[in-house]
Amino acid sequence: MSSIFTSKHILLGITGSIAAYKAAELASRLTQEGAQVDVILTPAAERFVAPLTFQSVTGRKAFTEAELWGGEAHVLHVGLGHSADLLVIAPCTANTIARLAHGIADDLLTITALAARCPIIIAPAMDVGMYTHPATQENIRLLNERGLHFAGPGEGRMASGLTGKGRMLEPAELLGHMRLILGKNGKLAGRKVVVTAGGTQEPIDPVRVITNRSSGKQGYALAQAALDAGAQVTLITAPTALSAPVGARLIEVRTAAEMLEAVLAESAGVDALLMAAAVADFRPKKAAENKLKKQDGILQIELEAAPDILETVAGQKSRKNRPCLVVGFAAESRDLVKNASAKLSSKKLDMIVANDITAPDSGFAVNTNRVTLLFKDAKVESLPLMSKAEVAEVILERVAGMLPKA
Ligand code: CTP
Helix, strand or coil, X not given: CCCCCCCCEEEEEECXXXXXXXXXXXXXXXXXXXXXXXXXECHHHHXXXXXXXXXXXXXXXXXXXXXXXXXXXXXXXXXXXXXXXXXXEEEECHHHHHHHHCCCCCCHHHHHHHHCXXXXXXXXXXXXXXHHCHHHHHHHHHHHHCCCEECCXXXXXXXXXXXXXXXXXXXXXXXXXXXXXXXXXXXXXXCEEEEEECECCEECCCCCEECCCCXXXXXXXXXXXXXXXXXXXXXXXXXXXXXXXXCCEEEECCCHHHHHHHHHHHXXXXXXXXXXXXXXXXXXXCXXXXXXXXXXXXXXXXXXXXXXXXXXXXXXXXXXXXXXXXXXXXXXXXXXXXXXXXXXXXXXXXXXXXXXXXXXXXXXXXXXXXXXXXXXXXXXXXXCCEEHHHHHHHHHHHHHHHCCCC
């Protein structure tokens, strides 16, 4: 299985900032994702980190100023820029931003950037005063206008001890920004996809809830896969411990009722709704206003049915409101295909993703999943054990295949 980075040629430029150490993790993660990573260090970057650090994690030569004056120099700076799918400069100092803005090409990195015809992402890293200085802001404006992409900076504590805007984004977040650019023209470009994720929480009192063991991992992976394919993604999520994929519009909810309201508002007329959330089937009839006390004795909680979101959304008569494709999930502990197929037809779905929650390597909380896809036309496709990211990729591929031509 491939990831969006597989076989991509990524150029990683590193400039002279203390955040340069974080670039080693970025280079490592890109390499693990299957990218071919070529690193260019400016002379100032070399004072913070060594080329060997990057050679060790990428398995490829890291380029430095020395190469600019070597025998291959005449092809190197143009060649690197021309063969790359993406140039990322992380960390990028105020000085390099200024040089890029004004077309100054006085080291291997800025020469390569000038020659490059691929998208460029800049991850600024500098002191807050330098970042907010009108000169830097004007340079950023110029580069933005020219189509370069800025990722960050974030806010937080800086090396100077001050707190403010200027921190380089963390590698995980930078990867998210890179995915967005690489996936822009994917199979789902121009499509709108709504994904739900996580287990809803139904209050018993102000501190207690009824919930389930859903981690949200499969839903978040679906949102990421849809973004990788170029879709515009809204992620409606119950509480999880996960960070939202970069680029998704996040709507946070708690209860089944809140999720229903959000799904109805967000999914009208979209291309696909992927209902991966584990929604409560039952909820306390009435949540206590104050914390229930032990001395009041053992509780009897009266439950009532929670709304069935899928049934409500997929069953809508108006073509304007119903998402073009509605995909459900079925968590089953027995008679997988039979039960899932009954849900497919009773909830009027286009596709259902069934998983056996009793298998230790599948279902709740783990990173892998073994699912069977059932389609409206009675086709059944059993997938082998895969990571949740891979499962998500296959689901989105099937969704893209089923959508009518735009
Ligand atoms: N679902 C929903 N609203 C609910 C319960 C479930 O929209 N109140 C959705 C889930 O998001 C999932 C699908 O319905 O996509 C099937 O969920 P599942 O829990 O497997 O099935 P249920 O319909 O709840 O049936 P049962 O619990 O009896 O198996």
